[in-house]
Every structure is written in C-alpha cells, then in structure tokens.
Amino acid sequence: MPQLLTVRVKRPDGRPIRIWVPVLPVVLVLSPVVVLAVLAAAVACLVYRLSVVRALGTGWRIACALPGTRFDVQYSRTAVLVAIR
Amino acid sequence: MNEQRKDILDMLADGKITAEEAEQLIAALQRDQPPAPSRFDARPKGKAKYLRLMVHTVEDGEPGRxxxxxxxxxxxxxxxxxxxxPPQALDRANAQLHKSGVPFDLTQLKPEQLEAFVEHLDELTVDIEQPDAQVRVFCE
Incomplete structure (x- = not known):
C-alpha cells in the first residue's frame, strides 16, 4: 500500500516546488468518495458480467504494487518528478 | 590483480617500501576505486524488481531526460x-485492429501468457542510440 506520494516540480527560474502527500490520511478524508467509486466499479462489473471480487482484488493488488514507481521528466530547465513510496 | 596493486607489491618485494606503507597504499587505492557502474549489465544477479525506461534527447539544443x-x-x-x-470490448478492439491492418486476435491472449512475458522481462534489454536521442529499457 502506498504511503507517500512525492511531487517535485522544478520551474525554469530554478525554484523547486515540493509536495509530499501522505496517502493514508488523504484516502481517509476522501473515504466517502472512495466508497462511491468502489460501488460504481461493482455495478460496472455486474453490468459487464465480471466477477466483482476478482475486479476489486485486482485493483487492490495494483494499489499495493504502486510503491517504488517513479516518473522523472526533465526538459531544459524544467523538471517534474513523481515518486510513490 | 590490477596493475597498481601489483606495482605496490613489487615495491614491497624490492624493499622500496615497508609493509605498513604498502598497506596504506593499497587502502588508498581501494578508496580511489570508482564505484561500480550503474549500467544494467553490471547489476548483480538476482530477481529484478523494476522495469526502467531511460530516454535522453537533445531537441533544439535543449537537453531532455x-x-x-x-x-x-x-x-x-x-x-x-x-x-x-469484457468480451465485447475485445471484439471491438479486434475489429479496429483488423481495420488498421493489424490482424491480431486479443481474445487469444491469455493472462498466463502475459504473466510468463512479465516473468522473463528481467532478461530484456533494449538499447537504442541515435545522434540526438538515446533510449534504454532494462530491468534492475
């Protein structure tokens, strides 16, 4: 399960912006939205005759496998880094 | 044994330096050794954990990475x-692939085959070099 999302943006003027997002507190705050999204996914699975348990399990496995993902893009003097820990 | 280490041992054997000096020189030599290159071919044997894509480009004289x-x-x-x-989605994708001249049947693609593909990804190495771009895909 991801713990921390790090976003770093380096602007052309050289000043970096760093944002650390603690995933668990954000998920807890957005839990009503998460519940609605899960319900919507379950309904979609039923409509398309897919196993709800299997679909949710796959989604959970993907979320758990996210830590370690890192995107680092730099062009000229601008850079963006997104890292999931 | 590398050349410098051999020279130190030769000097010790010739009596030009003492054992302590030789030890100090060898220690200094080990400190000055460059770190192991981080290239994919230098990674220790073992299960790869990450798929890495690295692109270096130069566009209009500006470096990109x-x-x-x-x-x-x-x-x-x-x-x-x-x-x-859903099977309906696969059928529609197949139809579009055929229309684009790619006769590929996605329904024949089984999860087991994809898993086997991912399992063997750690042996994958793609290295493309062009004058203005370098692309490297590997596992580490």
Missing amino acids: IDVRVPLQLLRAGVQLAALI
Missing part, C-alpha cells in the same frame, strides 16, 4: 486486468 521506474510487481498486477476486459 525521461526516467521511468515501474515495479515489475505492478506489471504482474496489471496483467490481471487483461482477464477483466
């Missing part, structure tokens, strides 16, 4: 999604 690291575990989990694609 893309560095993406994706856990292989994420790819394995993503493969499971293939089993969740």
